[in-house]
Amino acid sequence: MTLAALPPWLMAVIASFIVLNVVIGMVTYVTLLERKFAARMQSRIGPYRVGPHGLLQPIADALKLMMKEDVVPTAADRHVYNLAPIVFLIPCMLIFATIPFAPGLGVADVNIGILFFLAVSAMEIVGLFMAGWGSNNKYALLSAMRAVNQIISYDLPFIFSALVPVLLAGSLKMSDIAAVQQGSLLKWFIFYPVIGQLAFIMFIVSTLAAENRVPFDILEAESELVAGFRVEYSGMKFALIQLGEYAHMIGSSFLGALLFLGAWSGPGPEYLGPLWFLLKAMFVFLFVTWIRWSFVRIRVDQILALSWKALLPATLALLIATAVVVVWRTSAGI
Amino acid sequence: MLDVNETTRVEMDWSGPERLQMNMGPQHPSAHGVFRAILGLQGETVVDVDAVIGYLHRCHEKLSETLTYAQYPSIASKTDYVAAMTSEFAYVMAAEEIGKFEVPRRAQYLRVIVAELQRIASHLLWLGTWCMDMGGALGGGATIFLYCIREREDILDLFEALVGARLLYGFFQVGGTRYDIPDGWIEKCRATIDRIDSRVGEYEQMLEDNAFFLARTQGVGVVSRELAQDVGIAGPLLRGSGVNFDLRKNVPYSSYADFEFTVPVETAGDCYARYKVRMVEFREASGIIRQALDKLPSGPISSRPALKSVAQIRIPKGEAYARVEGPRGEVGSYIISDGSAKPYRMKWRGASFSNLSILPHIIPGHKVADVVAIMGSVDPVFGEVDR
Numbered sequence: 001m002t003l004a005a006l007p008p009w010l011m012a013v014i015a016s017f018i019v020l021n022v023v024i025g026m027v028t029y030v031t032l033l034e035r036k037f038a039a040r041m042q043s044r045i046g047p048y049r050v051g052p053h054g055l056l057q058p059i060a061d062a063l064k065l066m067m068k069e070d071v072v073p074t075a076a077d078r079h080v081y082n083l084a085p086i087v088f089l090i091p092c093m094l095i096f097a098t099i100p101f102a103p104g105l106g107v108a109d110v111n112i113g114i115l116f117f118l119a120v121s122a123m124e125i126v127g128l129f130m131a132g133w134g135s136n137n138k139y140a141l142l143s144a145m146r147a148v149n150q151i152i153s154y155d156l157p158f159i160f161s162a163l164v165p166v167l168l169a170g171s172l173k174m175s176d177i178a179a180v181q182q183g184s185l186l187k188w189f190i191f192y193p194v195i196g197q198l199a200f201i202m203f204i205v206s207t208l209a210a211e212n213r214v215p216f217d218i219l220e221a222e223s224e225l226v227a228g229f230r231v232e233y234s235g236m237k238f239a240l241i242q243l244g245e246y247a248h249m250i251g252s253s254f255l256g257a258l259l260f261l262g263a264w265s266g267p268g269p270e271y272l273g274p275l276w277f278l279l280k281a282m283f284v285f286l287f288v289t290w291i292r293w294s295f296v297r298i299r300v301d302q303i304l305a306l307s308w309k310a311l312l313p314a315t316l317a318l319l320i321a322t323a324v325v326v327v328w329r330t331s332a333g334i
Numbered sequence: 335m336l337d338v339n340e341t342t343r344v345e346m347d348w349s350g351p352e353r354l355q356m357n358m359g360p361q362h363p364s365a366h367g368v369f370r371a372i373l374g375l376q377g378e379t380v381v382d383v384d385a386v387i388g389y390l391h392r393c394h395e396k397l398s399e400t401l402t403y404a405q406y407p408s409i410a411s412k413t414d415y416v417a418a419m420t421s422e423f424a425y426v427m428a429a430e431e432i433g434k435f436e437v438p439r440r441a442q443y444l445r446v447i448v449a450e451l452q453r454i455a456s457h458l459l460w461l462g463t464w465c466m467d468m469g470g471a472l473g474g475g476a477t478i479f480l481y482c483i484r485e486r487e488d489i490l491d492l493f494e495a496l497v498g499a500r501l502l503y504g505f506f507q508v509g510g511t512r513y514d515i516p517d518g519w520i521e522k523c524r525a526t527i528d529r530i531d532s533r534v535g536e537y538e539q540m541l542e543d544n545a546f547f548l549a550r551t552q553g554v555g556v557v558s559r560e561l562a563q564d565v566g567i568a569g570p571l572l573r574g575s576g577v578n579f580d581l582r583k584n585v586p587y588s589s590y591a592d593f594e595f596t597v598p599v600e601t602a603g604d605c606y607a608r609y610k611v612r613m614v615e616f617r618e619a620s621g622i623i624r625q626a627l628d629k630l631p632s633g634p635i636s637s638r639p640a641l642k643s644v645a646q647i648r649i650p651k652g653e654a655y656a657r658v659e660g661p662r663g664e665v666g667s668y669i670i671s672d673g674s675a676k677p678y679r680m681k682w683r684g685a686s687f688s689n690l691s692i693l694p695h696i697i698p699g700h701k702v703a704d705v706v707a708i709m710g711s712v713d714p715v716f717g718e719v720d721r
Contacts, residue, residue, distance in 0.1 A: 042476065044480065139356075142354075142356075142378070142702065215473070221703065223466065223468070225702075292473055292474070293473065293476070294540070295473065296465060296469030296474050296547050296550060298549055300378055301378070302549055
């Protein structure tokens with residue numbers, strides 16, 4: 001029996017199983033990558049003891065987290081508290097559903113792929129708020145309030161900046177957007193004159209905010225709110241939240257690479273496509289990490305002001321400008 | 335800004351619908367030790383603050399009554415463990431004033447060198463921890479912190495070569511210093527100072543060109559000149575509020591009159607002004623060290639014979655107050671002697687303690703995130719606050 005002979009639902013199950021496991025594997029090793037990268041920035045060595053060059057460190061960390069005691073505060077709202085990590089994790093994993101990793105290689109290349117990604121990634125706020133509320137902790141509560149503030153404020157710029165490539169490609173389907181950018185380097189949307197670069201910068205800024213990374217990590221803010229919404233979590237529940245955060249980060253990096261950096265376009269034979277895509281996603285990830293480890297955090301009111309007064313009008317104006325350019329180019333036939 | 339006078343009231347049992355009472359510390363990542371601030375919040379805005387101290391009390395003043403003048407300098411280190419040399423300095427100066435002991439010029443120069451090295455080390459730790467308060471242990475703040483720690487390590491290496499200890503020294507002795515500098519130390523010291531000077535320039539670039547850093551510090555935690563003088567804060571805080579007062583310049587002690595240096599003064603009174611003052615002090619301190627190394631006289635390091643027993647130093651009846659300019663401001667020591675080998679009574683004046691009393695005046699009206707930025711800019715060391 002060949003693979004093609006399997007019923008479609010079984011194919012989907014197998015594909016999503018593989019993607020899920022690859023994502024979880026990637027998350028563990030991306031943490032190592034970030035730690036090594038940060039260590040180099042700070043003139044340190046980073047994890048080095050477990051395995052050669054610390055290569056087994058993520059596995060040791062995972063084992064440690066699994067063995068830790070699972071503490072539930074007596075005053076916590078048990079059901080909400082226990083459910084929150086899962087509610088948080090599911091949307092973070094779901095965002096990989098519509099990403100094609102190469103032509104035809106993905107779980108579901110639906111025709112509203114981008115919309116699905118944006119909608120699902122906005123849903124993680126439910127898990128965040130449940131964690132903050134259910135912990136019955138003042139730090140966590142403040143953090144949950146900040147989370148709602150921030151994610152609502154930054155979803156719109158995030159969506160608007162992600163829609164610029166959609167307009168340029170003329171499709172919401174992820175594989176179409178990637179296909180338009182194939183062929184030459186100059187077809188990548190980041191090299192689209194003016195619009196491409198501006199949209200990329202805005203995309204990175206709003207991604208930082210949506211991922212809760214420094215300088216926008218006011219939800220976690222360990223110097224004032226200790227660890228924010230996850231201050232009461234330990235063991236595997238903490239690991240699930242961490243897994244979700246990094247999965248979201250990797251997902252956003254893939255989205256950035258797909259929207260702006262030409263997805264799997266690159267030299268060499270076609271089967272190297274997924275590798276190029278991965279490298280570009282890691283480039284976006286390291287770019288975000290680089291920002292993270294060189295900035296100080298800004299205050300909640302400044303974050304909101306930046307979003308509503310600067311980023312939102314700017315992305316909206318850029319989106320309108322893109323639409324005008326696209327309409328003009330189609331009518332002029334350029 | 336909310337009205338300060340109306341909102342500094344502390345209501346522990348208040349449980350109205352709009353206010354949240356939040357405990358920050360004593361176990362908290364940015365408590366700078368064991369500070370406890372009970373914040374009253376309206377949303378994100380702090381409307382009242384109650385500062386609780388005393389979690390690190392170790393009976394230092396009582397302890398000094400049981401230890402002799404030869405023993406206590408190494409314990410004095412533990413009051414302000416970030417700037418251990420400064421506390422020793424104040425203690426031995428008070429004892430010397432009662433006993434009218436001469437201090438040889440070489441010892442005076444050595445004292446100035448270690449005190450200024452200590453100032454650099456202390457400011458490095460302040461810069462690192464303050465940036466970590468604002469930037470997070472998982473962000474750019476940690477990067478600055480690790481850079482600063484790397485430089486501070488070089489100074490601790492110098493101290494280790496000099497004394498054998500890295501944090502608590504016992505370098506000062508009534509009548510002079512306990513140790514002389516080893517061979518090659520001067521060259522090593524010069525190289526370290528030069529390196530730190532250039533690296534401090536890098537930090538300035540990294541921070542001052544960063545719009546987010548400016549947004550977090552400028553206009554935050556403003557201490558007016560009048561408030562600064564009324565509350566009695568000292569050191570970089572006072573100079574950041576426009577008061578030109580530095581004990582090294584205004585009341586020169588030891589050999590500070592021999593050296594050329596300027597006292598930085600900023601008038602804005604916010605966190606950024608305090609940052610600027612300390613950044614200039616880095617340069618001024620290394621300038622003083624260079625001059626002292628150039629002019630270092632030869633001769634004995636103590637006017638008194640080497641110690642053979644702990645009760646060897648006896649001081650006549652009398653009392654004296656000696657004060658030095660520490661990294662955090664005026665550090666004073668008041669000794670009452672009854673003629674024995676131990677003080678009858680000893681009193682510390684800690685700079686951190688009086689600086690901390692500014693917090694309830696400036697924190698209300700700011701956001702929660704500003705509390706840690708202001709706390710960090712005050713630079714308290716709780717060993718010195720609680721003693």
